[in-house]
Amino acid sequence: MDITLSSDIKYLKGVGPKRAECYNKLSVNTVKDLIYHFPRGYIDLTSCTPIKDACVGEICAVAGRIAKKLPPARIRKGMTIFKAVFTDDEEDMTVVIYNSEYLFNSLSEGEPIILYGKISGNLVRKEISSPTVFKIDASKTMQPVYPVTEGLSQTLVRSTVQNALSLINDRIYEPVPKDILKRMGLCSLAYALYNIHFPPDEYSMRTAKRRLVFDEFLTLGLGMMLLRGRNREKTPNKLYSADLKEFYKNLSFELTACQKRSIKECVDDMQKDRPMSRLLQGDVGSGKTVVAAALAYFVFKNKKQTALMAPTEILASQHYDTLREFLEPLGVKVGLLTGSVSAKEKKILYEKISAGDIDVVVGTQALYQQSVEFCDLALVITDEQHRFGVEQRASLSKKGENPHILVMSATPIPRTLALMIYGDLDISVLNELPKGRQRTETYAVTGKLRQRAFGFIKGELDKGRQAYIVCPVIEDNEQDLKSVKSYANELSQNEFFGYSLGLLHGKMKPKEKEEMMLRFKSKELQVLISTTVVEVGVDVKNATVILIENSERFGLSQLHQLRGRVGRGSEKSYCILVTDSPTEECKKRLKIMSKISDGFELSREDLKMRGPGDFFGSAQHGLPKLKIADMSEDMEVLQKAQLEAQMIYESDPELSEPHHKGLKAIIKELFERRYD
Ligand code: ADP
Ligand code: MG
Numbered sequence: 001m002d003i004t005l006s007s008d009i010k011y012l013k014g015v016g017p018k019r020a021e022c023y024n025k026l027s028v029n030t031v032k033d034l035i036y037h038f039p040r041g042y043i044d045l046t047s048c049t050p051i052k053d054a055c056v057g058e059i060c061a062v063a064g065r066i067a068k069k070l071p072p073a074r075i076r077k078g079m080t081i082f083k084a085v086f087t088d089d090e091e092d093m094t095v096v097i098y099n100s101e102y103l104f105n106s107l108s109e110g111e112p113i114i115l116y117g118k119i120s121g122n123l124v125r126k127e128i129s130s131p132t133v134f135k136i137d138a139s140k141t142m143q144p145v146y147p148v149t150e151g152l153s154q155t156l157v158r159s160t161v162q163n164a165l166s167l168i169n170d171r172i173y174e175p176v177p178k179d180i181l182k183r184m185g186l187c188s189l190a191y192a193l194y195n196i197h198f199p200p201d202e203y204s205m206r207t208a209k210r211r212l213v214f215d216e217f218l219t220l221g222l223g224m225m226l227l228r229g230r231n232r233e234k235t236p237n238k239l240y241s242a243d244l245k246e247f248y249k250n251l252s253f254e255l256t257a258c259q260k261r262s263i264k265e266c267v268d269d270m271q272k273d274r275p276m277s278r279l280l281q282g283d284v285g286s287g288k289t290v291v292a293a294a295l296a297y298f299v300f301k302n303k304k305q306t307a308l309m310a311p312t313e314i315l316a317s318q319h320y321d322t323l324r325e326f327l328e329p330l331g332v333k334v335g336l337l338t339g340s341v342s343a344k345e346k347k348i349l350y351e352k353i354s355a356g357d358i359d360v361v362v363g364t365q366a367l368y369q370q371s372v373e374f375c376d377l378a379l380v381i382t383d384e385q386h387r388f389g390v391e392q393r394a395s396l397s398k399k400g401e402n403p404h405i406l407v408m409s410a411t412p413i414p415r416t417l418a419l420m421i422y423g424d425l426d427i428s429v430l431n432e433l434p435k436g437r438q439r440t441e442t443y444a445v446t447g448k449l450r451q452r453a454f455g456f457i458k459g460e461l462d463k464g465r466q467a468y469i470v471c472p473v474i475e476d477n478e479q480d481l482k483s484v485k486s487y488a489n490e491l492s493q494n495e496f497f498g499y500s501l502g503l504l505h506g507k508m509k510p511k512e513k514e515e516m517m518l519r520f521k522s523k524e525l526q527v528l529i530s531t532t533v534v535e536v537g538v539d540v541k542n543a544t545v546i547l548i549e550n551s552e553r554f555g556l557s558q559l560h561q562l563r564g565r566v567g568r569g570s571e572k573s574y575c576i577l578v579t580d581s582p583t584e585e586c587k588k589r590l591k592i593m594s595k596i597s598d599g600f601e602l603s604r605e606d607l608k609m610r611g612p613g614d615f616f617g618s619a620q621h622g623l624p625k626l627k628i629a630d631m632s633e634d635m636e637v638l639q640k641a642q643l644e645a646q647m648i649y650e651s652d653p654e655l656s657e658p659h660h661k662g663l664k665a666i667i668k669e670l671f672e673r674r675y676d
Contacts, residue, residue: 003167005032013163014156022151031164037157038196038212038628039144043116043132046140046201051091054119054126061116062128063139064088066095066109086115086128093119093126103133112136116143142199161197169194175662176215180644186211196628210637213629215666217420217641220626223667224423225649235275235402237378241267242301246330247294253434259287262428263294266406269426270298270379276404279422281412282430283599284564285437288408289319289539291430292381293326295406296360300332304378305353308362309396311384313338313510314517318539319383320362327360337363337372340510368396381406410564411557412599414607419642431600439597440567440575444551444590447580453547454495456574460545461499461526467545468565472553473505473531481507481531487549488529496527504530532562541569551577552586556606559593 001011009028010020023029028037048063067085074080082097082104095115097104107113117131132154134143146157172190181188187195192211199205244263248255255263262280269276282288296306308323310316320336327334335358337349352358356375361367377400384407397403407425418427445453457467471487473480488503502525504516513533520528521540528543546566551559559577567573577590596602629637648660655664 003031003164004171005030005035005168007031009034012160012167014160019151019156022149025149026147026152031168034161034164035168035193035197036627037146037161040147041145042199042205043134043143043145044202045114045116045134045138045143048114048139051086051088051093051126054093056119056121056123056126059116059118060128061114062086062088062093063112063114063136065112066107067092069104069107069109072101072104093128094121095131096127096129098130100130103130107133114139140200142201142205144197165194165197173662175666176218177648177659184214184640184644186214189215209628212627213634213637214641216626216629217634217638218645219663219666219670221420221423221642221645222648222655222663223671224420225645226653226655226667227423227671229649229653233402234273235404237270237275237304237401237403238273239270239299239302239304239378241271242298244294244298244301247297247326250326250329251290255290256287256430256432256434258282258430258432259291262291262430265426265428266291266295266404267298270295270404275402276379276406277425278406279418279425279427280406280408280430281418281427282408282410283412283433284410284561285433285568286430287434288383288410288430289322290326292319292383292406292408293323295379295381296323297327297330297332299379300327300330300359302378304376305356305358305374305400306360306379306381307367307374307377307396307399308360308381308383309367310362310364312533313340313364314513314533314538315383316362316364317514318517322539323360323362332359333357334360334362337361337366338510339364339366340514341366368399372399374399376400377403379404379406381408383408410561411603413603414600417607417638420638436570437567438570438572440563440573442563442575442577442594442597444577444579444582444587444594446582447578450578451495453576453578454491456576457527457545457547458496458499460574464542465544465571466520466523466525466540466542467527467547468543469527469529470546470548470562471529471531472550481505484529484531491527491529499526500524501527501529504528504533506531506533532558538565539568540565542571543568544571544573545576546574547576547578549578550580551590552579552581552583556589556592556602557599559589560599560602563593564599 003011007030008020009015009023009030010017012031015023023034026037028034043061045061049060051062051064054060054062064087067087070083070085072080072082080099080101082101084095084107085092086095113136114134115128115131116134117128119126119128121127144158146154148154148157169190172193174189176186176189187207189211192208195204195208196212199208266276266278269278280288280291292308296308299306308319310319316338317336320334324334335349335352337346341349349358350372353361354373354375380396380400380403382396397405407422413421415427460467471484473484484505485503488501492501502516502519504513508516516528517538519525523542543566546562548554548559548562554562563575566575577593579586579590582590592602592605596605648655648663652660655667
């Protein structure tokens with residue numbers, strides 16, 4: 001039968017239905033999947049080491065032949081050792097194979113082979129244990145090592161991939177236009193696909209990889225741009241210019257230049273035929289909420305509604321309070337809709353929302369999950385801290401007629417990455433903090449200094465300030481939670497005896513959490529001991545110290561978010577990072593924290609240190625997964641691919657020209673499952 005890229009893997013020679021099931025476990029279902037099942041590494045056989053030069057402890061490839069197979073030795077039940085003498089005609093060594101009679105039998109005396117493995121033994125006699133065995137014609141190559149699963153051996157996958165490639169080799173369509181390949185100095189797709197599996201040397205492998213990485217970034221970037229375009233169908237919510245003077249007058253502070261600029265960018269967007277689709281990116285404490293409030297006011301002046309969605313109930317009710325403060329004096333009606341609002345209240349709210357009696361609705365996921373109907377929803381704002389996916393955003397948008405969208409994100413990330421992750425959005429950046437803010441002093445200490453730190457905190461409390469103490473807890477781990485409870489108890493009975501302490505953790509009911517937060521905000525509580533639930537956006541200006549226990553458990557960006565809970569007013573603030581088991585890596589991380597206070601700079605450091613996993617986990621963003629590219633490692637290719645994507649998009653926004661046909665097909669496949 002004729003094998004094509006879309007053929008089921010089971011039709012390939014040597015596969016069959018049984019092995020196909022094993023492949024399916026690796027998400028390899030078709031011939032194409034197999035070809036895109038890239039090696040996770042390579043065994044370098046480009047140069048073999050003569051036995052006399054192979055050092056004990058090293059991993060080597062040695063070429064030679066089996067001189068003599070020795071009789072197997074049964075050590076104990078279920079353990080047989082097979083040995084053979086291996087020679088390269090200059091020196092010999094012993095091959096040791098544990099238990100695998102199959103491997104031993106596959107070796108025949110006199111046949112030239114290559115053994116790859118770790119050299120052991122001693123100066124007198126070298127050994128190689130359980131080596132990987134290659135035919136001699138594999139010499140001078142790089143042998144791919146694949147992710148495998150039970151029932152599939154490396155050898156098997158290798159030969160199947162080889163076979164698949166030879167069958168479809170001349171049918172690989174080149175999706176990237178020639179001029180781009182030329183400009184970027186990239187090899188052809190056919191070359192890349194062959195050489196990513198069977199490169200003759202390291203250089204070919206890198207050349208192949210670069211091409212495949214480029215393709216991934218190009219299609220992802222372009223796909224996001226198309227998505228943005230698709231969301232830009234005409235909107236009936238084209239708004240009229242309105243005077244925001246009243247709003248500014250009601251504020252107790254002057255907006256920063258970047259807040260003003262961001263408001264202007266959004267207001268301009270909303271006066272166009274196409275809906276706004278914008279990301280407001282700002283470091284912790286940069287004042288995103290007031291921007292949201294200004295826009296809600298603008299929409300109100302246009303006699304339409306705004307929805308603001310927050311990731312937690314605590315945050316939703318905080319936004320609710322803030323918006324009321326900014327907006328109610330101007331006659332704007334604000335409502336709060338969360339999961340813990342009673343059924344009766346909800347019903348009333350629903351009615352008011354659908355009648356247009358509420359202008360701004362603040363809430364959690366409850367906003368879109370429930371049967372909420374808006375009277376005239378024109379603006380959807382999500383404060384997401386990377387917690388909502390593209391789909392969730394979209395489903396809230398459906399509550400209006402192609403409404404304007406603003407996404408607020410507190411994780412400052414480099415612009416290129418933001419473009420990739422939020423490629424469907426335009427970007428506004430708050431890159432300066434409000435006036436009068438002081439840099440939060442950050443200290444990393446070991447547990448030995450804990451008492452002193454507590455003393456310092458008490459000093460702040462005595463000045464009338466408040467403090468957070470954060471303990472990392474895996475929320476569903478009862479043991480952990482218990483220890484936080486006893487920690488809190490201990491503190492209130494000893495070090496902080498006579499002070500008022502509260503405990504906040506994720507297992508509490510939303511109502512209880514909210515009450516606890518309220519007691520802290522109203523200064524009834526002086527110290528809030530908390531698990532990481534406090535991480536998200538909580539704003540209490542009077543809090544000036546945060547102490548973080550087990551700070552080694554957090555990544556840079558998370559520590560930065562936590563630290564952002566203080567230093568939100570004009571008072572000098574402090575962040576104390578406690579750790580008892582500082583590894584080198586952890587020390588380095590805490591040192592960076594003490595040195596750098598700018599979120600954008602920190603996120604670059606974070607990327608360098610830990611890769612993008614932490615906040616770019618693609619699942620969180622609903623982005624297609626990257627197979628081979630790495631956002632942090634392949635930065636240079638990422639930037640160039642993004643530029644090329646931009647140029648393609650500008651010249652042919654529908655990808656309707658024939659030379660974009662291939663790209664269009666790939667993107668369709670890539671995004672289909674997620675966005676339809
Ligand atoms: P974030 O960007 O982290 O969400 P918030 O919107 O919670 O920040 O704002 C942090 C604090 O700064 C709030 O208490 C807010 O009232 C205050 N704030 C915002 N803008 C300004 C400004 N221009 N001048 C002074 N304070 C401001
Ligand atoms: Mg916020």
